[in-house]
Amino acid sequence: MPSFPHSLASPARFRRLSRRVLPWASALAAGLLGVGLVWALGFAPPDYQQGDTVRVMYIHVPAAWMAMLCYAVMAALSASFLVWKHQLADLAARASAPIGACFTAVALITGSLWGKPTWGAYWVWDARLTSVLALFFLYLGHMALAGAFDDRERGGRAAAILAVVGAVNLPIVKFSVDWWNTLHQPASVLRLDGPAIHGSMLWPLLTMAAGFAAFYVAVLLVRIDGESAARRVEVLTRRRAAGA
Amino acid sequence: MSAFWTLVRRDVTLAVRRGGEAALTLGFFVVTVALFPFGVGPDPALLGRIAAGVVWVTALLAATVSLDRLFRPDLEDGSLDLLALSPLPLEAAVLAKCLAHWLVTGLPVTLLSPLMAAMLRLDGAAHGPLAVSLAVGTPALSLTGGIGAALVLGARRGGALCGLLVLPLFIPVLVFGVSGVEAAQAGLPALPHILIEAAILVAAVPLAAFAGAAALRLALE
Numbered sequence: 001m002p003s004f005p006h007s008l009a010s011p012a013r014f015r016r017l018s019r020r021v022l023p024w025a026s027a028l029a030a031g032l033l034g035v036g037l038v039w040a041l042g043f044a045p046p047d048y049q050q051g052d053t054v055r056v057m058y059i060h061v062p063a064a065w066m067a068m069l070c071y072a073v074m075a076a077l078s079a080s081f082l083v084w085k086h087q088l089a090d091l092a093a094r095a096s097a098p099i100g101a102c103f104t105a106v107a108l109i110t111g112s113l114w115g116k117p118t119w120g121a122y123w124v125w126d127a128r129l130t131s132v133l134a135l136f137f138l139y140l141g142h143m144a145l146a147g148a149f150d151d152r153e154r155g156g157r158a159a160a161i162l163a164v165v166g167a168v169n170l171p172i173v174k175f176s177v178d179w180w181n182t183l184h185q186p187a188s189v190l191r192l193d194g195p196a197i198h199g200s201m202l203w204p205l206l207t208m209a210a211g212f213a214a215f216y217v218a219v220l221l222v223r224i225d226g227e228s229a230a231r232r233v234e235v236l237t238r239r240r241a242a243g244a
Numbered sequence: 245m246s247a248f249w250t251l252v253r254r255d256v257t258l259a260v261r262r263g264g265e266a267a268l269t270l271g272f273f274v275v276t277v278a279l280f281p282f283g284v285g286p287d288p289a290l291l292g293r294i295a296a297g298v299v300w301v302t303a304l305l306a307a308t309v310s311l312d313r314l315f316r317p318d319l320e321d322g323s324l325d326l327l328a329l330s331p332l333p334l335e336a337a338v339l340a341k342c343l344a345h346w347l348v349t350g351l352p353v354t355l356l357s358p359l360m361a362a363m364l365r366l367d368g369a370a371h372g373p374l375a376v377s378l379a380v381g382t383p384a385l386s387l388t389g390g391i392g393a394a395l396v397l398g399a400r401r402g403g404a405l406c407g408l409l410v411l412p413l414f415i416p417v418l419v420f421g422v423s424g425v426e427a428a429q430a431g432l433p434a435l436p437h438i439l440i441e442a443a444i445l446v447a448a449v450p451l452a453a454f455a456g457a458a459a460l461r462l463a464l465e
Binding site for chain 1: 391395396398399400401402405408409411412413415416447451455458459462465
């Protein structure tokens with residue numbers, strides 16, 4: 001009996017598991033996002049300085065967290081694909097990239113909509129914003145590289161190397177607000193001395209974050225299924241071409 | 245070790261003699277820098293303020309346009325296969341080729357930078373820090389670029405793709421390269437910024453060796 005992560009590497013076993021998890025993840029995402037949105041947009045208190053503009057945070061912050069988490073997942077999957085050559089890790093890393101790119105785009109867009117009334121500008125070249133923009137480009141580069149080869153397998157492995165190399169950007173994104181004196185505020189939830197944000201705002205934020213995470217799992221499972229089907233189509237096409 | 249230097253010498257010789265690749269890169273650098281006064285106007289105060297950034301970004305682009313020639317000719321004529329079979333580890337071969345790339349792009353750009361900076365009216369006090377920051381930063385560009393060049397071997401539209409891959413990874417080098425010069429312009433020490441650049445360079449050496457060699461093995465399969 002192979003150990004836990006390796007036993008998942010069998011596509012058939014993974015598909016059985018994913019079919020079972022998918023409805024739960026989807027329901028959880030719909031429930032948490034529904035409750036979280038109503039709570040955040042309707043019931044959470046307005047900020048004493050920013051007023052209702054603060055509600056952008058309930059979308060922006062979870063999206064930004066997920067943007068980094070997706071990349072971390074993708075880099076870890078890519079590293080395990082390079083080491084153990086599990087096909088499933090390759091499929092999952094490929095499936096993760098467009099989702100992460102979308103989360104990054106949402107974080108950038110909502111951040112810029114929040115920045116206009118608060119900072120007076122849609123965009124400033126602040127270290128946090130710039131490093132997240134670089135993260136977005138890394139996602140695009142990963143997707144472009146994975147699709148740039150006639151041989152799918154070759155593209156997957158090249159993209160995996162890029163994902164591992166690009167992981168150096170993650171600490172830069174995370175700590176940019178501490179290393180440089182930026183306009184973007186420093187971390188206020190994940191801090192050694194406890195969150196610097198009141199419970200009336202923290203709980204809807206965490207609900208939204210959990211909803212985003214469940215949404216990610218649901219979309220990831222669907223996309224892995226899609227990637228795996230695409231790979232099967234390619235293998236079958238090649239086999240037929242070789243037989244003909 | 246002699247195999248390493250032989251490879252460096254071979255690549256530099258090829259780059260200098262084969263259609264003057266090295267001269268082309270340098271020409272690209274000079275022409276692109278010269279475009280900025282046309283683009284933003286000849287106001288000396290404005291040019292002086294953006295000079296460090298202009299020289300740095302152009303050095304980045306000059307490193308990127310020449311990346312396409314780093315491994316592809318060797319892949320096409322089969323010498324990459326011979327390199328892989330030689331007793332020299334592929335990791336060392338990647339470093340040798342990146343060093344050769346730097347000798348024909350980064351080094352001439354660094355040497356020419358005081359001239360370009362003077363043309364853009366950069367403060368005299370900042371010329372030294374600009375040249376030093378380029379001298380420390382451009383090897384990191386060649387190394388990081390080497391990873392990108394190795395990854396896109398055999399890809400469709402590899403040249404443009406390589407630019408998309410490596411330019412985001414160049415950002416930290418650019419940030420610290422320019423901030424060192426700006427510190428010098430403001431009368432502050434440039435050394436801390438240059439030391440961080442040097443740290444990036446030191447980290448880039450093993451990263452480029454292992455990632456580049458892994459990508460080359462992939463291309464040779």
